[in-house]
Amino acid sequence: MDLKFNVKRVKLHNSAFTEMRKDANLVADLEARGRAIANAAGSGYEVSSYSGKTRHRVSVITESYEAAKDNEENNTLLKALDAGR
Structure with a gap:
């Protein structure tokens, strides 16, 4: 062949x-996804936004x-990731 x-x-x-x-x-869009993840994680989580080079x-x-x-014991941020999709 x-x-x-x-x-x-x-x-x-x-x-x-x-x-x-x-x-x-x-x-x-990125900041909205970050806020959604932080909200899903609950109180004590915040969004940090930075414009790099x-x-x-x-x-x-x-x-x-x-x-x-809470995050260490329950993997809270990992479980909240779907909220950002």
């Missing part, structure tokens, strides 16, 4: 990916000792 492939070169533009990852609509980042973190202990 003789297989022939027609291969084309593709040039990716990293600046376009960077621009896309910092888009205001994407940032709003190449992308925007959102984290859900514990804001109290009680929340940190």
Whole structure:
């Protein structure tokens, strides 16, 4: 069997990916997902949002000792992840 492939070169533009990852609509969506996860986790969890050099980042973190202990014992943040989907 003789297989022939027609291969084309593709040039990716990293600046376009960077621009896309910092888009205001994407940032709003990420922050909404973070808030949904924090709300599902309950009190003591907060959303942290940061715009880095190449992308925007959102984290859900514990804001109290009680929340940190709850997360350690019950995997609360892991269980709350589905709320962000």
